[in-house]
Amino acid sequence: MSGTSVLTKQKINKKDSDINHKEIDIEVLTKSASRVIAPLWSISTFAARNPWMGLEKHSFDRVAAWLKNSRNVDIYPSASMIISAKSNGEIDETYIKMGLQRWIDSHSFKIPRETLEQYCHSALKLDSLPSYLLSSQKLKVLAEEFSGLNTDSIDHSMQPISSRIDIEGGKRLVDLLDYHMIMWCKLYLDDSQAGWKMPNREEGFYRAWQRLIQYDPALSKKQRKHLIGFPKEAKLALKKAIFALEIPESQIQGYLEGHLLSLPGWAGMMLWRSRQSSQEQELLTEYLAVRVSMEYALIKPYLPLHNQQSESEVSVVPLIASWLHWGGLSIEDWSKLSVAEQNEYLTFAYQFNDMVRRKICLEAWEQTYSEQLCQKIGAKQREADDKKSKLAQFVFCIDVRSEPFRRQLEKEGPFETIGIAGFFGVPIATSELGSNHSHPSLPVISKPQHIIKESVNDYELKSYQQRKSAVNSLTYTFKMMKQNVLSSLLLPELSGPWLSLQMVARSFVPKKANRFIRNLRETWLRKPNTALTLNHDKNIEAELPVGFSAEEKVKYVREALKLMGLTENFASLVVICGHGSQSTNNPYASALECGACGGASGGFNARVLATLCNLPEVRAELSSEGIEIPEKTVFVAAEHKTTVDELDWIYVPELSETAQEAFNYIQAILPKVSQRANSKRLALLPNFKSVFKDPNAEAHRFAEDWSEIRPEWGLARNAAFIIGQRELTKDCDLEGRVFLHNYDWKQDESGELLANIIAGPGTVSQWINLQYYASTVAPHYYGSGNKAMQTVTSGIGVMQGNASDLLTGLPWQSVMESDHEAFHSPLRLLIVIQAPSKYVERLLNNDSSLREKVQNNWVRFASVEPDGHWINWN
Amino acid sequence: MLVSLSSTMLLTLFFIMLIASGLSGILLLHPRVPLSFVRIHIGINAIPPLISLLALVNTNVNYDTIGPWFLDSLAWLVVFFVLTIGLIIQRFSIRYFMGDYSYRKYFAYFTFTTGAASITWLCGDLRFLVLFWGVTLVGLTILIGLNRRWQVVSEAARVSKRFFMLSWLSLLFAAIWLFQATGQWQFSLALTNENLAQLGTWERTGISLLIVLTVIIPAAQWPFQRWLIESVAAPTPVSAIMHAGLVNAGGIILTRFSPLFNGDIASIILIILASISVLLGSGINLVQVDYKRQLVGSTMGQMGFMLIQCALGAYVAAVIHLVLHGLFKATLFLQAGSAVRHIELSTHVNESSSYLWIMVGRALGLIVGVSFWLMAPVAGYPLISALILGWSLSVSWTQLVALGEGRIGRIVGLSIIGVFAIVYFIIHNLFYEWLHISVNQSVQLPISVVIIVVGLLLLGSAIGTWGARNHSSSIFPALYLWLVRLGEAKLKSVDSHPNYLKHLINTRR
Numbered sequence A: 001m002s003g004t005s006v007l008t009k010q011k012i013n014k015k016d017s018d019i020n021h022k023e024i025d026i027e028v029l030t031k032s033a034s035r036v037i038a039p040l041w042s043i044s045t046f047a048a049r050n051p052w053m054g055l056e057k058h059s060f061d062r063v064a065a066w067l068k069n070s071r072n073v074d075i076y077p078s079a080s081m082i083i084s085a086k087s088n089g090e091i092d093e094t095y096i097k098m099g100l101q102r103w104i105d106s107h108s109f110k111i112p113r114e115t116l117e118q119y120c121h122s123a124l125k126l127d128s129l130p131s132y133l134l135s136s137q138k139l140k141v142l143a144e145e146f147s148g149l150n151t152d153s154i155d156h157s158m159q160p161i162s163s164r165i166d167i168e169g170g171k172r173l174v175d176l177l178d179y180h181m182i183m184w185c186k187l188y189l190d191d192s193q194a195g196w197k198m199p200n201r202e203e204g205f206y207r208a209w210q211r212l213i214q215y216d217p218a219l220s221k222k223q224r225k226h227l228i229g230f231p232k233e234a235k236l237a238l239k240k241a242i243f244a245l246e247i248p249e250s251q252i253q254g255y256l257e258g259h260l261l262s263l264p265g266w267a268g269m270m271l272w273r274s275r276q277s278s279q280e281q282e283l284l285t286e287y288l289a290v291r292v293s294m295e296y297a298l299i300k301p302y303l304p305l306h307n308q309q310s311e312s313e314v315s316v317v318p319l320i321a322s323w324l325h326w327g328g329l330s331i332e333d334w335s336k337l338s339v340a341e342q343n344e345y346l347t348f349a350y351q352f353n354d355m356v357r358r359k360i361c362l363e364a365w366e367q368t369y370s371e372q373l374c375q376k377i378g379a380k381q382r383e384a385d386d387k388k389s390k391l392a393q394f395v396f397c398i399d400v401r402s403e404p405f406r407r408q409l410e411k412e413g414p415f416e417t418i419g420i421a422g423f424f425g426v427p428i429a430t431s432e433l434g435s436n437h438s439h440p441s442l443p444v445i446s447k448p449q450h451i452i453k454e455s456v457n458d459y460e461l462k463s464y465q466q467r468k469s470a471v472n473s474l475t476y477t478f479k480m481m482k483q484n485v486l487s488s489l490l491l492p493e494l495s496g497p498w499l500s501l502q503m504v505a506r507s508f509v510p511k512k513a514n515r516f517i518r519n520l521r522e523t524w525l526r527k528p529n530t531a532l533t534l535n536h537d538k539n540i541e542a543e544l545p546v547g548f549s550a551e552e553k554v555k556y557v558r559e560a561l562k563l564m565g566l567t568e569n570f571a572s573l574v575v576i577c578g579h580g581s582q583s584t585n586n587p588y589a590s591a592l593e594c595g596a597c598g599g600a601s602g603g604f605n606a607r608v609l610a611t612l613c614n615l616p617e618v619r620a621e622l623s624s625e626g627i628e629i630p631e632k633t634v635f636v637a638a639e640h641k642t643t644v645d646e647l648d649w650i651y652v653p654e655l656s657e658t659a660q661e662a663f664n665y666i667q668a669i670l671p672k673v674s675q676r677a678n679s680k681r682l683a684l685l686p687n688f689k690s691v692f693k694d695p696n697a698e699a700h701r702f703a704e705d706w707s708e709i710r711p712e713w714g715l716a717r718n719a720a721f722i723i724g725q726r727e728l729t730k731d732c733d734l735e736g737r738v739f740l741h742n743y744d745w746k747q748d749e750s751g752e753l754l755a756n757i758i759a760g761p762g763t764v765s766q767w768i769n770l771q772y773y774a775s776t777v778a779p780h781y782y783g784s785g786n787k788a789m790q791t792v793t794s795g796i797g798v799m800q801g802n803a804s805d806l807l808t809g810l811p812w813q814s815v816m817e818s819d820h821e822a823f824h825s826p827l828r829l830l831i832v833i834q835a836p837s838k839y840v841e842r843l844l845n846n847d848s849s850l851r852e853k854v855q856n857n858w859v860r861f862a863s864v865e866p867d868g869h870w871i872n873w874n
Numbered sequence B: 001m002l003v004s005l006s007s008t009m010l011l012t013l014f015f016i017m018l019i020a021s022g023l024s025g026i027l028l029l030h031p032r033v034p035l036s037f038v039r040i041h042i043g044i045n046a047i048p049p050l051i052s053l054l055a056l057v058n059t060n061v062n063y064d065t066i067g068p069w070f071l072d073s074l075a076w077l078v079v080f081f082v083l084t085i086g087l088i089i090q091r092f093s094i095r096y097f098m099g100d101y102s103y104r105k106y107f108a109y110f111t112f113t114t115g116a117a118s119i120t121w122l123c124g125d126l127r128f129l130v131l132f133w134g135v136t137l138v139g140l141t142i143l144i145g146l147n148r149r150w151q152v153v154s155e156a157a158r159v160s161k162r163f164f165m166l167s168w169l170s171l172l173f174a175a176i177w178l179f180q181a182t183g184q185w186q187f188s189l190a191l192t193n194e195n196l197a198q199l200g201t202w203e204r205t206g207i208s209l210l211i212v213l214t215v216i217i218p219a220a221q222w223p224f225q226r227w228l229i230e231s232v233a234a235p236t237p238v239s240a241i242m243h244a245g246l247v248n249a250g251g252i253i254l255t256r257f258s259p260l261f262n263g264d265i266a267s268i269i270l271i272i273l274a275s276i277s278v279l280l281g282s283g284i285n286l287v288q289v290d291y292k293r294q295l296v297g298s299t300m301g302q303m304g305f306m307l308i309q310c311a312l313g314a315y316v317a318a319v320i321h322l323v324l325h326g327l328f329k330a331t332l333f334l335q336a337g338s339a340v341r342h343i344e345l346s347t348h349v350n351e352s353s354s355y356l357w358i359m360v361g362r363a364l365g366l367i368v369g370v371s372f373w374l375m376a377p378v379a380g381y382p383l384i385s386a387l388i389l390g391w392s393l394s395v396s397w398t399q400l401v402a403l404g405e406g407r408i409g410r411i412v413g414l415s416i417i418g419v420f421a422i423v424y425f426i427i428h429n430l431f432y433e434w435l436h437i438s439v440n441q442s443v444q445l446p447i448s449v450v451i452i453v454v455g456l457l458l459l460g461s462a463i464g465t466w467g468a469r470n471h472s473s474s475i476f477p478a479l480y481l482w483l484v485r486l487g488e489a490k491l492k493s494v495d496s497h498p499n500y501l502k503h504l505i506n507t508r509r
């Protein structure tokens, strides 16, 4: 399969003549090219991001081949990961054999089946060919008989032309281009980190660059001269540069894609910014204009280029060596084969390559997991649940970290736990007390509909703001003094003693020191008890309506309750649990927060929903619709702190008598729940020992220690998303690897609920899953590198080392247990729906994007029939 | 003193414990030793700094020489400081490097490097000093390049190695020359007034120039800043030890060789290069947007300031600065992970109503500065010090008091300034009491040089303020880009993606 041009095929068919380049719509091309990258948002709201979100129209395998050919990025798990998974029993050999049979059956070779199988079985052990064979003189002689295999040529069109030119120091010209671009991007995107802003920044990226470039000492006078007279408009400049580089019209989109993929992080940030404000909506075009113009200036001395697009020949030696090593042939055996046979053997070895082998193993790995999950769920006696009265009901986020906590909680009392997406269906932006900034607290795929603010009376607000700004002014003064030549010289002597005190305390009593600093801050701030602006207020001017109308309140509560499947049998206490994380000195702190709340804690949303549910007018309206919430039932909100597995109460109104009893009971058992959940979780985190006398204390150490590189595992090892009744998974140890969403098909005749679950939480979990997947299989390209060597740049993201692409995914330490052992298992998300197959069929028919993902293997898809029968849909 | 311990005893004890910590570092390298041994290792490492603290408290007014060792309060202070920084950074590394390929090596080399550095500053014999300083530099180079799978850090280590080599050779020649001229290896004996009087002018200048070259390289002064700029790629704790414990060596060396400097051409060259570096460092700090790169700019400027202090004969002030800056910079590096933070500034402050307050702050700054200068016994350095004090007061007053929000804001601002000022003076007094450095202060640079330095600093400050506001001029873009480029690493030390990770996931255990 010639993977290289797969993604540009539609374009190639257009007539390719010497049409005047001026007529091409560069914006349209930029837009189509942008699907190869994904928008990247600021690290302070790190939410899951699927790096291949624009490529799901193509199959996973095609994208894999295309990335391998055009960028040398491999997105199958590495051989060593697969081997170690095998030795841990995570891959069942029978699935590998089945996958192999399927592959052989789908190809035809004139080679004895037995020989083939022997070759394949050895090759699938994934050991590398011994070097003595590869360097063997005899083999080289044998190989010389072949002038080269007829294979697809490697197409360079996806790569910038500058990648074909070598410069000194083992670098290519494209590296120099990247080097320049990194600098321009970080200066332009700076979020008030530097004392001096980039000159002319307000005129846009391209214009600022165009006016500055004449002064850039990193370019030679000659290079700068090439850029004199470049148009003032980005689009025209891009056209001009493309024209000057003589890119054929049919290849322009592919060419732009190649440029975008060189620094996908910076380009992704530009793409995101271009969608945020109308002022910057052409930012991505501007980025490309700067980039291609720079390329032109750098490449000019090397023009005209000789067509270096050589047919890359496949080296024959490793292919022969593979037959000797895996196929069990001797050199004599080989020589006895006819030329035609030899050709056939070589073609086979070429086609059954490393990528194919690892693909088979990955699929076997996924099938093994799916089989194990099926066993786990099926092994349990499913007694008819009589919905007997529960002491309390807990609603958790679907996040995989909820599952172990829910399990421990259920063990301790007659509790029912429910899973739904952690923004609880309220599409809001949240604004904390005294802040002008609002955070869209919902999945990043949707836009907020309302803004909810914390409010208090004016007097308290004013004094709170004064206290808060007093704290901030210290930080700000530090910054101001640092940016002044004279006062910066005194700064170390002024702040040195205080900083060293803090450093010593944080080093030797990390837990106490951090807690002390936090308490000091909180005591000083004394944040007043706030109310929420739930009622719609026309008088407050904002981009979004503040608060909800009466109908909206009922609507959101109704939808949330239906999604939870909680429309009857209310316990007297219902706890809505958002979740948040706590870590110190961690630039990736928001990666540990709730993904459904846009990389922030879900506590605010929990409080909004619980408050809405307690409103008498909402209850009255619901009761007229048949959802009867008993008077004694009280909704409270809490926050599940995932780093320490504790539950913090954030909203507890006056409780009814029975609710109070339940509350007291919960309070009494919570320490035990935390203890158990923590001790299980801590055993997995790298440490000197795995058993602790006081696991809670150690968990707090992880949260408060400023030197802790892995405060918690986050969502690592996530593998499946089960949409169904809790009874299906209850008492199963799902090892914190599964997203759990409640769903009762009997309550969903139209299939609308299911469709919504798939479209919302389903997409969020798939993105989380692919982000972990990508960061594990290609940590250098899709991950964020080693945390120890990162530097925060422009206040928006991190770079590795001296300078690099703006890194996009999870850091090395979030997916790897150590430098030589992965923690996350790179498996594509397995979505399991508990519903009759006609529901599933209907869903697949209606939801084309889901169908695409399933068909193209971006997710794996299964369902559980009401009788417990398991069906695979891929 | 309550306990009076003899210097010999303390020194012996110190070396025994230092050797013990070195041995525990070596032990840790052995794969059979469990990783949890690292905590015992930290425990052992905590003892030498404690002994040096004890020795520091015990040191009397004068110095002792025992064999090749030269023991005075400065020596023990620096030893205590270096080992404490080393200890804190190793403690930090326990969790921070968890899972790293070179986990064991980091501890061994940290111990090795800080141990060698601490011995260096105890040496009275120039041969030992040169030797141990060389060992320290080797240790640091290894630490920078420890992740050798990554070509970026190997390149940074290579660049550093070349610069360090130059600095070290320069020190070596200076030592040999001094011995040739005076017949003494002990610097306390070589640098006596009689010996110095016998030195020819060119000899004295030559040796001084070599010493200047020795110190400005580790201090990353212009034009030798490149190694520090490229080694940002090293892991955070390595940067911390580099910026806290190594770059400031110049201040100590100059203090030790202070009798040599009598305000001749070497001092002038030193002060010129240092002043340029203060401006360039501050400039890099102003234009750069990467957290760690800003810190590099800052270090460059701070070290320039320390060298200015030395050149003007304010050695105690320089030592105070180098110690506090080390602690300051180590903290800022170690908390590099906290750089993602949103500070929301309130917009409630009415600028015009604060105008009067701002003026009060300026007047106050002026008064404090002038009175500080008038009270000072000598001209020279105190003029610069007074300028900086007054200026800082004015800046912090504007931010904390004048722009403070409401009454609470102003009261808090005032108390912060008060508390910081009190602590500042207490600490300075403490240092002046502790440090009994006998330095030859009779020779001063001409006041015109001081005034030039003051002028440069004021000019830098003015350009800094102007650059933050005025963008219409055409000089500004050129200056801006030039400063940006100055702070950037070379192409060779940049990798658009950390490709070495690809090899890590492909290698098997």
Ligand SMILES: [Zn+2]
Pocket: A397, A398, A399, A421, A422, A579, A593, A594, A595, A596, A597, A602
């Ligand atoms: Zn969540």
